[in-house]
Amino acid sequence: MAKLSWAGALGIGLGLAAPALAQAGASDRGPFEIPVLIISYFPTNGDQIDIRVTGDWGASLADTRAKTKRLTGEVIQALEQGSRYRGYTNPDAPPSLRYRVVGEIEFLRPLPTFAKRGHRTPMTDYARIMAEVDIRDWVERRGVREVWLWGYHGGKVDLWESNMASPFGDVSNSDRDPNDLPVLAHTYTVYHYNYQRGTSEAVEDHLHQIEAVLNHIDGRDHTPPAQWTNLLFWGKFVGSDASHKIIRPGCGWAHYPPNAERDYDWANPRYVETDIEDWKPDGTGRKQRLNCQRWGCDSLKWFIYWMQNVPGRDNGLFYQGKRLRNWWVFIGDYDTTRKLGWKLVED
Template sequence: MRTSLLKNYFLFFVMMTILPQANYCLPDDQTTVRVLVINFDPLIPQKGNQPLHIALNWKDPHKLSDGYIEAIKEVSDGYINYKIVEWLDTDAFPVKVDGFTYTPESFVNNWEKKDGWHQPDGVDYEKLVVDYKVVDRINKNEIDELWIFGAPYMGFWESAMAGPGAFYINGGVYDSVKVDHPFVIMGFSYERGVAEMLHDLSHRTESTMARIYGGWEIDKLTTNWAKFAANEFQSKSTAAVGTCHYPPNGEKDYDYKNPRVVESNADEYLDYPNIKGITKKVSCETWGGPDYHLNYMKWWFTRIPKAAGINEDGRLNNWWEYIFNFNSYTEDGKAK
């Protein structure tokens, strides 16, 4: 999954000893995330036997995937490179935890009348990863991550983790799955856009970093993660980069178009760990429109620290490592 981890870790230590204020990643220091995609896109007879995403005039999952991959490469400065190993299109609805599956007719009928959805809604993830041989491919070191594309009411988590030692990343924790090591399952909807895909990863990031720092209270700026995520409204302080739902100037969930101007030191995180408290005025026009949600997500991820070395708090200065190479670190951020 990664290139020369031990070598780079040693070089990071050496460079930080010689140049403690330096902020850079090695040119060859990248992570390739190998992905298996399962696209649940059943054919709909009453809509000319078209795949569901076409029948209901939703988005092309291939284009969504391409847009997401490019966005993550951009915001991580090339540090995270997704590689789709295989794309499986399946003419099926996923099986829910009680064994229920929709038919094309029942699903479309429910969608059109906005009623009749089955409960419990959740998918049987333990069955899914066995039926589609995901466990085998993880154990053979062919893939690192699973993406599931589907529609509303198919019952996917935004992000989940399976395997012994799995932990909460804003979705189900399936630690009984018999696999060599934990792996992530991302759930994406072709009814939505790239903004929502980044949104899913943002929540995964929040959960991961809260674990690394032993918890997270938005109004207690006692850790570097809490300081990064500070927003003026909830944190009762000078804002920094904000959270998935609350931008630095936000006053409610999903407040990405708020024109309110606040002081924020968000740009300092482009030079992390050199944080001096220098602020600038920010508003929704800082990340800009017309898609304020998408542009805020990109702005937010661009400021996720990705510098070399180990911080004074004992955690890496490169938080992307924790998000994607989580199997290489303990729950408090130390290298295994």
């Protein structure tokens, strides 16, 4: 049975959210509001989470509810802080993203799953979940643009960290199955969190979605891998190629800080010369000697620091004579950017 909490434990009221941008006179300046629907699956055995279902989490229902509430708040804080362009040096930098929880739905039973070809573990049935919560109403009438799904993994279910449904096609960190979510009039993205883990892992889901979107906008999906080094985002900003390793210490990506030597190398003490804090597309930014101490050798702090180096509001950057947009517009109002055909630089 579903427990519906429209204002929810966060005490945030409902309202019909207008699109972040109006197409006429559209601006990439921001901030962009992202209305969020929270869905939680807490399979219970008495007043405990049933570890036979989750595989690795058997805390009390009360503690699990409290943890997901805390993590939700911390994820919001991290994402908003991360959208403050170079906020680590400019305390007045405004966030480009604002998140608003508009509803919460809770199920005291296991995640629905199905046998998906190519997967050994049952796959989360996202289409069924969306049907049960009437996602059309939430997206088309209430303005929801992101669904945050609190669940579990534990080797019991397979999942996608992010999964998009859009009239413009699925751009997400998934297999981009066009049939696993209902496609509606507006784009929405489902993030599947694991309450056995922490804030860092949830935020990492968002970083991979940001990477997927910016790569798509920049044309990587249709660019031969041998030419990825020439791309504005992946080649020049990240500093990588088809190997996904850092070949030029630029700004890095979720798994690879500029000094990384392998995946998830967030605590590497090795120093490199990088222009991450003065990145310019033409490579003329000031370089500095840097190692993991700059972000406390901590994954979550790295994610926020990386986000704050993504070209944001008033970035003042140019590429081949054209102004770089505030790239957060592609996360904050994807539909309008697709309707207008916007790229990472102005036309």
